[in-house]
Amino acid sequence: xxxxxxxxxxxxxxxxxxxxxxxxxxxxxxxxxxxxxxxxxxxxxxxxxxxxxxxxxxxxxxxxxxxxxxxxxxxxxxxxxxxxxxxxxxxxxxxxxxxxxxxxxxxxxxxxxxxxxxxxxxxxxxxxxxxxxxxxxxxxxxxxxxxxxxxxxxxxxxxxxxxxxxxxxxxxxxxxxxxxxxxxxxxxxxxxxxxxxxxxxxxxxxxxxxxxxxxxxxxxxxxxxxxxxxxxxxxxxxx
Amino acid sequence: xxxxxxxxxxxxxxxxxxxxxxxxxxxxxxxxxxxxxxxxxxxxxxxxxxxxxxxxxxxxxxxxxxxxxxxxxxxxxxxxxxx
Numbered sequence: 001x002x003x004x005x006x007x008x009x010x011x012x013x014x015x016x017x018x019x020x021x022x023x024x025x026x027x028x029x030x031x032x033x034x035x036x037x038x039x040x041x042x043x044x045x046x047x048x049x050x051x052x053x054x055x056x057x058x059x060x061x062x063x064x065x066x067x068x069x070x071x072x073x074x075x076x077x078x079x080x081x082x083x084x085x086x087x088x089x090x091x092x093x094x095x096x097x098x099x100x101x102x103x104x105x106x107x108x109x110x111x112x113x114x115x116x117x118x119x120x121x122x123x124x125x126x127x128x129x130x131x132x133x134x135x136x137x138x139x140x141x142x143x144x145x146x147x148x149x150x151x152x153x154x155x156x157x158x159x160x161x162x163x164x165x166x167x168x169x170x171x172x173x174x175x176x177x178x179x180x181x182x183x184x185x186x187x188x189x190x191x192x193x194x195x196x197x198x199x200x201x202x203x204x205x206x207x208x209x210x211x212x213x214x215x216x217x218x219x220x221x222x223x224x225x226x227x228x229x230x231x232x233x234x235x236x237x238x239x
Numbered sequence: 240x241x242x243x244x245x246x247x248x249x250x251x252x253x254x255x256x257x258x259x260x261x262x263x264x265x266x267x268x269x270x271x272x273x274x275x276x277x278x279x280x281x282x283x284x285x286x287x288x289x290x291x292x293x294x295x296x297x298x299x300x301x302x303x304x305x306x307x308x309x310x311x312x313x314x315x316x317x318x319x320x321x322x
Contacts, residue, residue: 061308068305097308104310106249107256150253150311184254 004230005031007045009075009091011066012037016052016088016205023210024049028223037069046230047084048075050091052143052205062105062146063093072098084128084226085199089144092191092201101194101201102159103151109184113145117216118182118204120190121170124163127193128229129200133221137174138167140204140219142182142190147203149185149192159192167191167202240287241294245302245316247280253311282306285321294318 006024010017017034025032033043042048055066066072079085079100087095095101108114120138122130151159159165167190169183170176176188183203191202206219249255255277262276284301288294295318302314 060306064305064308104308106254106311109254109256111256111260148254148256152252152310184256 003029003031004046004227005033005044006047006049007033007035007042008049008051009035009037009069009071010051011053011055011069011094013055013057014051014053014090016090016207019205020049020051020088020207023207023219024223027210028220028227030223030227035071037066037071039071040074042071042074042078045078047086047226048078049207050075050085050087050094051207052089052091055090055094058090058146061097063090063095063097066090066094067097076100079194079199082196082198084230086129086222086226087199087201088205088207089142089147089203092203093146095199095201100199101192102155103149103192105146106148106150107146108144108148108182111145113143114147114182115141115143116182117141118190119170119172119174119180120167120204121174121176123165123168126163127166127197127200127225129193129222129225130166132225132228135218135221137170137172138218138221139172139209139216140206141208141216142204144183144203147183147185149189149203151186156186159189160187162195164193164195164197165189165191166193166200167204240285240321241291241318242321243284243286243294243298243316243318245280245282245284245298245306245314247282247307247312247314249277249279250311250313279312286318291318291320 168188209216209219258277
């Protein structure tokens, strides 16, 4: 069977595009290609990754300018028709600015740029991004200065009611108390889904946790989950 | 042509870590009477339209689509004609 293809969008200032490519293609063995933000072709990608970095230097607001890159119209169409989109770190910020995901991102409470491993409690395994995650808690690195997720009360209760909160910052044993919140995010939110469940935004970097030589492969299961869901979808289409 | 200045403010309900940090600095400096520091943005640009009404329309669109994120920010602007 043909390998699912990951399309990784490259904005000026992206710096985790190669990490994502390396993880998906070299480590996990799936097809992957870069998509320059000025292009208007998704090159038959099955999954779109908006990578981490500092698109447009984070000027104005994080992700605010990247949201208007020429390729984004194609990404919006792709997402609207159920295409799988993963926004990591700056990619998450771009998804928020695009209104593909609800809420917004402000500076970390401490104003510090945080770069370290965090633990994430996996809140649901019935999403296409988590169906193949075996563990209940993942260890994944974060690297951001603006990861403080905010949404109004209505949005927040909707996220909870629809099981759209996929990851929360936690302790190694899954305690989601304030003590384990690195950036001030509401309800320790680290990653959310859209209502339909085909778009994921997360601040931690799963692509940086896919290589055994780094002694952490907890990120793999997110990509494997996505591929599994694509294969199931294909089999259903064949029948 | 019109000259426009925009002030962008973070909504009162939204935390402002920068303002908080600046105020901490103020206390260290001995400004004990200062409170409620909030940091926003000042933006200026020109708009070249046929009339005032069109200019206002374009300013509002620019502010709402790009210059601010309505989820967390409010804005106000002033507009003046230049020759």
